[in-house]
Amino acid sequence: MTNINIHKTMMAHLHGQTAGDAEAMRVIQSFRKDDVPKPVIYVGAGTCGLGAGAAETIIAIKEQLKQNGLDAEIVEVGCIGLCTAEPIVDVQLPGRNRVSFKNVTQDKAGIVIRCLKEADAEKQDVLGQFNHSGKISWNGVDDISRHPFFARQRRVVLKQCGIINPESIEEYIAHGGYAGLKKVLDAYTPESVCETIEKSGLRGRGGGGFLTGKKWQFARVQNADQKYLICNADEGDPGAFMDRAVIEGDPHRLIEGMAIAAYGIGASVGYVYIRAEYPLAIKRLKIAMQQAKEYGLLGKNIFGKGFDFELKIKTGAGAFVCGEETALMASIEGRRGMPKPRPPFPPVKGLFDKPTVINNVETLANVPEIILNGWEWFSAIGTKTSKGTKVFALSGKIKNTGLVEIPMGTTIREILFDIADGIANGKKFKAVQIGGPSGGCITEANLDIQIDYESLLSVGAMMGSGGLVVMDEDNCMVDVAKFFMDFIQRESCGKCIPCREGTRRMLEILESITQKPVAGENQALERMKGVMQLEKLGQVIKDTSLCGLGQSAPNPVLSTLRWFRDEYEEHIYERKCATKVCTELRKFKIVADACTGCTVCSRKCPVGAIIGNKKTPHFIIEDKCIGCGACMEACKFNAIEMN
Amino acid sequence: MKTMKTKIDDILDQYLGAGRDQLIPVLQDIQDAEGYLSQEALVKTGARLNMPTSKIYGVATFYNQFRFEPKGRYHIQVCRGTACHVLGSLTVLQELEKALKIKAGQTTRDGLFSIEVVACIGACGLAPVISVNGTFHGNVTAAGLQTIIEQYRNKETL
Numbered sequence: 001m002t003n004i005n006i007h008k009t010m011m012a013h014l015h016g017q018t019a020g021d022a023e024a025m026r027v028i029q030s031f032r033k034d035d036v037p038k039p040v041i042y043v044g045a046g047t048c049g050l051g052a053g054a055a056e057t058i059i060a061i062k063e064q065l066k067q068n069g070l071d072a073e074i075v076e077v078g079c080i081g082l083c084t085a086e087p088i089v090d091v092q093l094p095g096r097n098r099v100s101f102k103n104v105t106q107d108k109a110g111i112v113i114r115c116l117k118e119a120d121a122e123k124q125d126v127l128g129q130f131n132h133s134g135k136i137s138w139n140g141v142d143d144i145s146r147h148p149f150f151a152r153q154r155r156v157v158l159k160q161c162g163i164i165n166p167e168s169i170e171e172y173i174a175h176g177g178y179a180g181l182k183k184v185l186d187a188y189t190p191e192s193v194c195e196t197i198e199k200s201g202l203r204g205r206g207g208g209g210f211l212t213g214k215k216w217q218f219a220r221v222q223n224a225d226q227k228y229l230i231c232n233a234d235e236g237d238p239g240a241f242m243d244r245a246v247i248e249g250d251p252h253r254l255i256e257g258m259a260i261a262a263y264g265i266g267a268s269v270g271y272v273y274i275r276a277e278y279p280l281a282i283k284r285l286k287i288a289m290q291q292a293k294e295y296g297l298l299g300k301n302i303f304g305k306g307f308d309f310e311l312k313i314k315t316g317a318g319a320f321v322c323g324e325e326t327a328l329m330a331s332i333e334g335r336r337g338m339p340k341p342r343p344p345f346p347p348v349k350g351l352f353d354k355p356t357v358i359n360n361v362e363t364l365a366n367v368p369e370i371i372l373n374g375w376e377w378f379s380a381i382g383t384k385t386s387k388g389t390k391v392f393a394l395s396g397k398i399k400n401t402g403l404v405e406i407p408m409g410t411t412i413r414e415i416l417f418d419i420a421d422g423i424a425n426g427k428k429f430k431a432v433q434i435g436g437p438s439g440g441c442i443t444e445a446n447l448d449i450q451i452d453y454e455s456l457l458s459v460g461a462m463m464g465s466g467g468l469v470v471m472d473e474d475n476c477m478v479d480v481a482k483f484f485m486d487f488i489q490r491e492s493c494g495k496c497i498p499c500r501e502g503t504r505r506m507l508e509i510l511e512s513i514t515q516k517p518v519a520g521e522n523q524a525l526e527r528m529k530g531v532m533q534l535e536k537l538g539q540v541i542k543d544t545s546l547c548g549l550g551q552s553a554p555n556p557v558l559s560t561l562r563w564f565r566d567e568y569e570e571h572i573y574e575r576k577c578a579t580k581v582c583t584e585l586r587k588f589k590i591v592a593d594a595c596t597g598c599t600v601c602s603r604k605c606p607v608g609a610i611i612g613n614k615k616t617p618h619f620i621i622e623d624k625c626i627g628c629g630a631c632m633e634a635c636k637f638n639a640i641e642m643n
Numbered sequence: 644m645k646t647m648k649t650k651i652d653d654i655l656d657q658y659l660g661a662g663r664d665q666l667i668p669v670l671q672d673i674q675d676a677e678g679y680l681s682q683e684a685l686v687k688t689g690a691r692l693n694m695p696t697s698k699i700y701g702v703a704t705f706y707n708q709f710r711f712e713p714k715g716r717y718h719i720q721v722c723r724g725t726a727c728h729v730l731g732s733l734t735v736l737q738e739l740e741k742a743l744k745i746k747a748g749q750t751t752r753d754g755l756f757s758i759e760v761v762a763c764i765g766a767c768g769l770a771p772v773i774s775v776n777g778t779f780h781g782n783v784t785a786a787g788l789q790t791i792i793e794q795y796r797n798k799e800t801l
Contacts, residue, residue: 047764047765047766047779048766048768048769048781050778050779051766051769051772051779051780051781052769052781083766083767083768083769084768086768086769235765236762236763237763238723238724238725238726238727238728238762238763238767239724239725239726239763239767240763240765240767241763241765241766241767241768244765275765276671276708277761277763277764277765278765279777314667314668315667315668315671316708317667317670317671317706317707317708317709318706318707318708318761318762319705319706319707320762331667332664333663333664334662334663334664334665334666334667334702335663335702336701336702336705337705337706352664393767393768394768395725395726395729395767395768395770396725396726396729396730396767396770397729397730401726401767401768401769401770402768433725436725467725467726467767469725469726469729469767470729471729475729480728480729483725483728484725487723487762491762493705
């Protein structure tokens with residue numbers, strides 16, 4: 001079938017004119033890929049897949065296909081979310097279920113070839129099989145939905161990530177895409193769109209948790225010649241990458257969500273403000289936008305209903321503060337990304353002084369599903385105050401890293417120990433950091449709280465964008481607090497003093513705690529005063545900063561101070577870091593009996609803290625030592641001890 | 644005096660009649676082409692967008708993305724996100740600085756490598772991560788780092 005005919009068929013399908021047309025249904029089926037005429041190899045080629053070597057795997061597979069004279073289609077898909085199993089390669093043979101192989105690095109490309117040649121899949125290489133009704137299933141291979149990582153998930157936003165080809169609008173349409181937009185333009189007034197979303201209880205997934213429908217209402221009732229919709233894809237929270245995965249894996253979902261939102265608020269221009277650090281996401285989004293334009297799903301008079309919507313991409317230039325609404329708008333306008341006082345709120349006076357709604361990627365990706373399935377369906381998922389699902393990005397010291405989408409109300413223990421299979425290397429769990437630099441830590445004692453916006457706040461953490469960074473017994477919490485403070489003080493825009501100066505002072509206090517003590521009187525007392533100041537200073541910064549960055553800046557410190565006060569005290573009074581992460585607090589000693597006097601350590605020491613003559617035991621001058629550990633690495637006789 | 648038409652002029656020509664909201668895209672395009680923002684680029688952009696150079700410098704210095712020194716042929720971004728930090732990205736950065744004998748933000752004398760620290764490149768599942776000219780390397784260790792550097796260095800000598 002020619003491209004023009006495919007285009008025509010898909011257009012007819014979009015307009016609901018293909019019912020009963022067998023030829024059209026066959027075309028649509030072919031894009032649904034329930035069955036395939038020739039073998040298809042799907043390679044997970046999101047950023048994480050490529051990082052794990054998916055590009056090399058593709059080359060190896062292509063080569064071996066040639067050598068074996070096999071014919072197969074290779075499709076690059078997005079990320080299914082299980083980063084530890086990357087590169088993931090799926091194989092679909094005609095008449096059979098799609099089967100998923102894990103960790104297919106280039107040297108393991110043979111697995112795929114064997115599967116094609118002998119229709120054979122070894123259990124240890126397999127992640128699971130997808131269930132296509134009526135197709136031959138693989139013997140002894142579990143259904144992928146029963147894999148512990150996927151079994152407890154409920155995928156709404158990530159439903160098609162890693163499954164469909166993100167660079168094919170036809171596949172998206174064949175899977176029911178853009179039906180939500182058509183439904184809205186056919187049967188909804190802008191008012192009823194906003195009402196539906198409000199009733200569904202969808203709240204902003206970017207951190208604040210404001211009711212999305214309400215925000216849309218504010219903008220909808222404004223009288224203005226121009227309104228704007230902005231999608232905030234400036235995913236700056238270190239430890240969160242769900243927005244990247246959605247755009248890389250299912251970009252049309254975002255475009256459809258944005259078009260529905262724009263219709264609801266009456267915006268004719270939309271911006272996607274996306275990080276420059278996500279080149280692949282930008283590339284796929286651009287392709288998707290071009291395809292949507294060709295199908296008349298962006299541009300003028302969409303679906304012939306007189307609704308215009310133009311979408312533009314703005315690449316962020318790397319400023320964490322631009323996640324803040326007013327700073328983001330300043331950045332689009334070409335200025336320094338500094339926040340402005342609110343009110344006026346953006347839905348009243350925003351970009352170029354026009355009413356503007358800013359929503360996060362995940363929020364907008366939920367919208368088509370809510371429209372298609374109804375607000376009742378959405379509000380039935382989740383807890384009393386928080387509806388729907390939430391995507392979390394799991395990383396750190398955990399066995400299964402990746403993206404999980406769970407219904408609100410799931411406990412953190414379930415995510416960490418059932419879905420992610422617990423802590424890596426048999427270590428003991430210490431804490432999980434949630435919400436990035438604005439969030440806090442959750443300890444063992446609070447693992448059983450149900451995730452929703454309110455319960456997280458009650459334990460001093462926050463939803464944020466949903467990054468979960470797991471820490472084990474080897475991590476020093478003071479060091480973690482210092483890391484976040486260092487990040488925040490660098491990213492503070494410098495507009496208001498509490499944030500600009502305060503975060504700097506907090507970092508200095510933390511540095512003095514983790515540094516080698518300088519000789520002097522009452523030093524422990526001074527440092528204890530420092531900790532008390534940390535709490536007071538933190539409170540002042542929270543109370544007096546202009547924007548969300550400053551108001552939440554002290555959270556990581558206050559949270560670790562609340563749950564791990566003993567660690568702070570150990571650093572202060574005993575000048576000791578139990579986890580040995582704070583190198584300056586480490587102490588080294590030479591065991592005289594084991595030392596041969598080879599002088600290697602004294603030559604390696606960068607500060608000349610080791611003295612001793614050749615062939616006699618050496619000695620470390622404690623006051624001079626900076627705890628770098630170079631001597632211990634250099635010693636061949638294990639004569640240096642650390643305590 | 645007639646001067647040669649440069650890449651910068653070509654880029655600016657694509658933005659005829661552009662307003663202030665095009666400033667960041669213009670700077671991004673110039674940096675993509677030149678690798679950094681030169682004084683000449685800032686002055687010319689100012690003349691074209693009818694803005695004081697000082698304002699442009701103000702915007703350019705605000706954002707982490709813009710650099711004012713040429714970058715190396717292989718530009719290494721070291722992720723310092725939370726997940727990477729927890730898994731030892733500080734050691735990776737220190738080892739890299741030691742191996743290339745430059746600090747973050749600098750370029751080696753032969754112009755081959757430059758190091759940049761970035762907040763988070765969103766591949767937390769593979770932490771610690773570095774990216775060389777946009778190619779990601781996951782689960783980096785000190786030993787693995789040497790191999791990666793050698794791999795790029797060898798590309799040059801071939």
